[in-house]
Amino acid sequence: MPLTRIYLGLGSNIERESHLCAGLDALALFVQGMQCSPVFESAAVGIKSGPFFNLVVTGLTDLPLMELDRRLKFIEADNGRYAPDRKGLPLDIDVLLYGQQVGNFDGLILPRAEILKNAFVLWPLALLAPDVQHPGVLRSFAELWCDAQIDQVLAPVPFTWGDQQLTP
Secondary structure (H helix, E strand, O other): OOOEEEEEEEEEOOOHHHHHHHHHHHHOOOOEEEEEOOOEEEOOOOOOOOOEEEEEEEEEEOOOHHHHHHHHHHHHHHOOOOOOOOOOOOOEEEEEEEOOOOEEEOOEEEOOOHHHHOHHHHHHHHHHOOOOEOOOOOOEHHHHHHHOOOOOOEEEOOOEEOOEEOOO
16 A cells, blocks of 8 residues: 555643653554654643643554554553543544545544644644645645634643654
């Protein structure tokens, strides 16, 4: 299968550093040329919990979309996402973009709607891929971020993964 450019959103609100690093380590095993945005702290959206750390990663994969999504669920499970006694969200990994695909793929809707709704997705995307166009609205992520009127406060945080500083 040919390589496809993907963008993934990662978030954690429990043992945030260790779960994000574990997620990045697992992704690095099958995402080629992986690049990471800075990490931001934000208040929880849609759930009552402590603050999250969020970032966006991009890279290339030869996995079909549904196999990629299946692997992401395994990584989440390995980090306690589906544990019956969990308190919060240890690790969340969402497919934001898979190439230029637009539509509903077995319940996975692309591009992910959260791109345009949440600052903790759009700002990291704008920093990581400013000139890339959102395949649904055909505007660059930098333009979308510049024009965004999202009422969410983000704070960049010092974060190191391996030997990479993911701090803006």
